[in-house]
Amino acid sequence: MHLKRFIILAAMAASICAVTATAGRGQDYPSKTVTVIVPFAAGGNTDAFGRLVAEQLDKRLGQRFIVENKPGAGGNVGLGELARAEPDGYTIGMGTVSSNAINQNLFKTLPYDKAKGFAPLSLIARMPNVLVVNPEKMPVNSVQELIELLKKEPGKHTYASSGVGTSIHLAGELLATKTGVKITHVPYKGSSQAIMDVVAGHIDFMFDNIPTAAQQVKAGKLRALAVTSLDKASLLPDVPTMDSVIPGFEATSWHGIFAPPGTPPEIVEKLSQAVQAILHEPAMKEKIEGMGATPVGSTSEEFATFIKGETEKWAEVIKAANVPLQ
């Protein structure tokens, strides 16, 4: 009798162990609701990508993926929150070029451990910026002509940005450091006010995210000189790349998905593969391209290497341009 009871107990214990062990290995992950932190306000690009991917993860993995917007301090508030979350795969988060490659070089203090970083899952999409000028104030038709004009009249011309340390600002700094021109940076809070002042002619030029700028270009309010990606952009197929004039000029904004540092590799792999598969679906590709972005869907290793390169690149630009630490 005792032996029988013992065997039953042992079997039960073993099965419980087995269950917890497989749970640890991510076999039955996810078994409850997953939170996706978006470190920016609702309605922006990062929010849109986050929601698109969360909706598909929902379908693919059979659990609810709920988006939570935790905006503030250029993404730092949300990332701080992600870093503090339990690394069990039930909290993941979005990140961008500014929150995950620029802020590290820009802020004196971060609400998370810079050295530990995050576990990259996959790069969702890249979005080129486009160099636009006010056609009335800047009688130039190409990047070369712009550079000539800027060299002839140093310090006379202004460019707008969506804030200090944004990819839009740093694209301008990259132009200044690569060509040696002297231009005045005029920062705004967000890009809509900035592009409005370029359209109105209060500011001479700016780099801006492609979708909004492309509409102004089509309406003849702005002239597009070049895109900042290495390939031409689908929304502006006739516009050359910056790279073709200034070799090595690349300044795209990108959006990716991350897990907290220390998340088990099995869970990272499972999520990463799911995101990759989602981004290779034609319907999804079409949706992202419609937003003016290029869908990517990289592996977590590729994404990690990519972030490393980006972080180093922007660190150099920030140093060369003397952007003050925050």
Add this chain to the structure above:
Amino acid sequence: MDIFSDLWLGAATAFQPVNLAYGFIGCLLGTAIGVLPGLGPTATIAMLLPITFGLQPEAALIMLAGIFYGAQYGGSTTAILINLPGESSSVVTAIDGYQMARRGRAGAALATAALGSFFAGSVATLLLAVAAPPLAAVALEFGPAEYFSLMVLGLVASVALASGSLLKAFAMIVFGLLLGSVGTDVESGVPRYVFGISQLYDGLNFVAVSMGIFGLCEILRNLENEHERSVGVRKVTGLMLTRDDLRRIRGPVLRGTALGSLLGVLPGGGAMLSSFAAYALEKRVSPNRAEFGKGAIEGVAAPEAANNAGAQTSFIPMLTLGIPGNPVMALMVGAMIIQGITPGPNVISEEPALFWGMIVSMWSGNLMLVILNLPLIGLWVRMLTIPYHLLFPAIIGFCCIGAYSINNSVFDVFIMSGFSVVGFALFKLRFEPAPLLLGFILGPMLEENLRRAMLISQGDPTIFVRSPLSLSLLVVAVLVLGLVLAPSINRKRNEAFTE
């Protein structure tokens, strides 16, 4: 006439049963949410944005627009009933609206707000249909220098918000401006007064500050002198407007509509300024000047008309240029992009059904709101008969959730609590909070545009007088300052003589 065929197309879109239904849902949600303290249109639209992803673009945008102006209606309800302005534009409504409620005229104040808003909304919508492109061109004329001069004018005019000492009103404006400087400096990216707290990098949140200084502070004041069960509110008399009321609000509503329609076009703060400007104007021209601050019906009619007109015309930069003028518009742009429509200068020609449908739906939405809100007034007024000791805990509860919902963070709840202390101290010292809030709103814009203009002019301050627009705004500001100071100087002189 072309406009008629356009409006016909718009009507055909807006009056489709499904779009009407979504418009109604939007208005209803907006009103409900506007009434809850702290939940403004921005937070609501942000929360409901994902729901619209599955809808047709027209239906989605009509619903979101409905939430926006529904919340404008609802926001004034709490301002009038419990002195709790849920958003910047109803700060002014609270001044005289709450006093009216305390004198038993909550019904009349609410009716004034609803009717004034409806009239203003209808006129502004018509303006939007007829003159959107030329008005957008006006908006483009405003560069950093012009904005700076406009803000200066706004600040000078805001002294009129105070009914007590001018000196103390100036002190409050400057205190507000200082509070506005908390957060990351836009020009240099250097954080100011953040004490290493990440949440402060974007500055203090207006809603949290306002709920502390107005809403919670009001509760503290009421509990201090708790003599009767229902605090301070006299017996409610007459829900509707008397003939005399109607006569008195006619002028203010017309002037408020005009001011609001013009200022609303300016992105970044135009609509906010409009209600302050309308109040200041009325306080100067009204024959009942002495009543302002003590429950003047004009002090409700003018700012409500102005803020609703401004809310409608603030769509102009977004619809004609594709550039959002305020956070709500930015969310609408986000919704459009997800729907596969990129807003830009060509939206009118490329998506005529959407553009004109939205315009017509704004009018039908306003109509729905007035029909929805007038019968509700009786209900709201009855709310005031709930014993105060049951009402105030509920207000605090909603304030806490409202503050949390701003950024999904409890930090703003703490800020709200902190500012209830500040507000109460200011009340004890007889400083008035409305000028402080205006300074707080305008401060960052004033500083940014000042420094931006100086960057563009390479340090040459004559930029503010070289532009004719900026120069005339500054001249008006000086004149207004003279007008504001003159009576008090006169009074001083008279006092000196009588002594």
Add this chain to the structure above:
Amino acid sequence: MLKIKNGRDFVGGVAMIVVSLLFIWFGRELDVGNSSQMGPGYFPRMLSLLLIGIGVLIIVQALVVASEGEPDETANWKAYALVILAPIVFGLALSRLGLAPTMFLMIVAVSFASKYAGWRQSVALALFMAICSVVLFTRLLSLPVNAFGPWIPFLGN
């Protein structure tokens, strides 16, 4: 010697000066720059100096012009403490207890700021608010907060 004729305004003027000094002190490391090259500290510094000026004027006025004589007010420290602390308790408990228990406890506690409060009514009101807020905010508006937090056994997660 000058006599303070309006004590309230005198304190008010002093308070404004203290506020300005705080802004100057905590902003002492901000670069001020000059009027054509304004640094991040320029605007707050100028405003602080202006506010000191206004504060001095208010004090001078308080010494010259007498107050209009308002009735004295009675302080209600219990009410102050409860109303001011309630949001802080709410903020601290929200992520741990969840919305429903937090709301319930806070409403019961804060209702005693009024002298007309009674246990039965307070509990009923608190229950109503707890249910209301859960239905409205977590269900209908899907605010990212749990109805029951991790500190509540069985129900929380």
